Each structure stands twice: as C-alpha cells, then as structure tokens.
Amino acid sequence: MDEQEFGFETQAIRTHIDKTQYQEHSTPLFLSSSFVFEDAEDMRASFTEEKVRNIYSRFSNPNTTEFVDKVCAMEGAEAGYAFATGMAAIYSTFAALLSSGDHIVSAGSVFGSTHALFMTYFPKWNITTSYFDINQPETIESFIQPNTKILYAETPTNPGVDVVDLELLGQIAKKHNLILIIDNCFATPYIQQPIKYGAHIVIHSATKLMDGQGRVLGGVAVGNADLIRQIYLFSRNTGPAMSPFNAWVLSKSLETLSLRVDRHCENAMKVAEFLESHPNVNSVKYPFLKSHPKYEVAKKQMLLGGNIIAFEIKGGIEAGRAFLDKIKLCSLSANIGDAKTIVTHPASTTHSKLSTEEKLAVGITEGLVRVSVGLETVKDVIADLEQALS
Secondary structure, eight states, X not given: OOGGGSOHHHHHHHOOOOOOTTOOSSXXXXXXXXXXXXXXXXXXXXXXXXXXXXXXXXXXXXHHHHHHHHHHXXXXXXEEEEESSHHHHHHHHHHHHOOTTOEEEEESOOOHHHHXXXXXXXXXXXXXXXXXXXTOGGGGGGGOOTTEEEEEEESSOTTTOOOOOHHHHHHHHHHHTOEXXXXXXXXXXXXXXXXXXXXXXXXXXXXXXXXXXXXXXXXXXXXXXXXXXXXXXXXXXXXXBOOHHHHHHHHHHHTTHHHHHHHHHHHHHXXXXXXXXXXXXXXXXXXXXXXXXTHHHHHXXXXXXXXXEEEEETTHHHXXXXXXXXXXXXXXXXXXXXXXXXXXXXXXXXXXXXXXXXXXXXXXOTTEEEEEOOSSOHHHHHHHHHHHHO
16 A cells, blocks of 8 residues: 555554564664764765764654654655754754845744744844735735745744635745745644645644643754755754654654644634633634634635634733633643643743734734643633633
C-alpha cells in the first residue's frame, strides 16, 4: 500500500524510524550527543554528506528525525527541522532565509515575541517589516516592495482568533514570487494544511497542541526541501536544535493528536456558544461561530474551529481582573493547547510589550480574555466561567 494512501491517524501512529536489533514496538530514547564511525572513510563521507546518517544531535538525532517525519507527513511537506522552541523555529527560519536589506510583509496580528523580532531585532540587521490589516486583505499587495522576500501570517491569530484566507495569501505569494510562511500553531496540521494553499514553509510551536499536556518545549518548521535545507544549515551552525527527549515525547503525543483535537474543538464550540449568550460578555470570536467575521473562510480551510476562544468582558480591565481572580477550576497561565483549560489576559501578559495603539490595532482590548479550552468535562469548564462572570 502506497504511503500516500494512509490516513492522517495512520501516518501519525505508524511513521517511525527503523527498529534497532531489539525489534522494539515503541521507539526508544536516543539520549546521545554524538554517534560513532566505522573508520576514517566513514567519518569523511559522513561529514561531506555523501552518507546520510547521524553525526551529532545538534544536526540530527533518531528521535528528532521521527518527530519531523511525522509532521512532514501530516502537513504534506518535503522536509523539516525541529527546534528547541516555537520562537527558535520562527527566528531561525527568518534568519536563514533573509539578508540585510530584505523586507517582510506580515499580518499585523502576530504573537508578541514575533512582533519583537520584526520591530526590535531585525531592524538592527537592516531587515524591515510592514504590517497589513487582516480585516483588509485587499490592501496586502500595496505593502509589497521590490525588496520584499517573505509574506507571513498566523491563522487563526494569537490572541484575537482572527482568520486569514490562506488561498488568497498563496495567490499573492505566487504572483509576486514571495516565500509564504504560515504559523499553523493554533490549528495544527489536523485542522488545516497551509501547503495545500501555496505555503512554502509551515511553522509550529510544538509546545502547544502537539504536546497537549504542557510538558515540553519544542518547535518545528516544515515545507519546501530547498528552503528547509537553508534553515537546516543555519541551525546546524547556530544550535537551536530540539532535544532528543523532547522529540521523543512529542512524537508520542502526535499519535493521539487527532483524538485530542477533536475533543478540544467539541468542548470549545460549547464554551463559545455559552459565552456568546452570556449577558456580561460583549463579543466572542471563535472561527466556527457563525458570528465570526471570517466564518466562511474558516469553514473553507479548517476542518474544525480549534480550541482557542477570544471574548470581551463588559467593564474593561477591572472586570477582566475580577474575572481572573474568581476563576477556580481553570488555570491562569500564558500557555495554550494543554489538556487543562487555561485563561489568559493578553494585554497584561503575552502581548504586554505592545503599546496601547499596537494592541488596539490588532484587536487586543483591556477586557479581552483568551481561553484555551481543555479536555475536562465541558460542563465543569462552563460552570467555572459562569461563576467568574457573575
């Protein structure tokens, strides 16, 4: 049976490295910093890459290889590289592909640390960024300059849960010969595959739903083999590699990704419907609510709505603080994608480094709350949110 005929779950479970001489059914941990050679010729050929083999775990390791192979199969990608964190994946991808004088066109709604890269650090190397309004996609092309090299977006966005039309981005990238990079962290490859719409590179913070239990950090970039080759060479020399242990944990987690995400999304839909009907809530954003401004786009490119909800509490920052202080069951944390439901106040945490104007420009108000809906009995989550909103 051809590998392409296998379903998503089969690929997640059955993609694995070769068995050792012990014929184990579960891939073992390879906690080794380096690997040995047969002789001088084997060593020479390995370092010149005439042989494809493990040399040093900063370059590759059997555990990281298996994790990357699974993500590639899920995303429909040619190659990939695994990083210590999601931000290491974002930084290394841009740093490998950009040169001084290059320009990025990005959706304005990006994670706070990504914004810091674009606005604080990349300008030191004469790399500039222009933001487009995700609610005005017709303006994207007006930001493209002769030196623009990358078109970038998250979808759904963090933390506003806005949706960007991947098909449109793919068309624009192709027309202007740009590298399209998509942060697919909120959706996971189970919900959407940006490469189908023309993305060249897809990035994930594996710390989130890929792990699913808040245990380890990790990041991964997959996509076009030639571009990944550049990212690999940069990373091989700069050292942001994922640890074998984290890769082993994440590879195991991917085996249950579809099951977990199904339940996450089922719970999230019920929570979103509850919040939308609550008198103390001004507005709710969840991709599969019909009230979402990009509901039709979400239905076109996403299998499910994801597990992240953004809602605005009536009463602004004071009401928001009171809500957080009354939470009992849910966790107050900056993470997402955990089995435990998490509530976050982006304005004072994940996006606190943005100015007031920058926050408002991407829809982050003082009363905005982000909920990462977990796997608990959903009525218990709703009951906690209800008592905190009362």
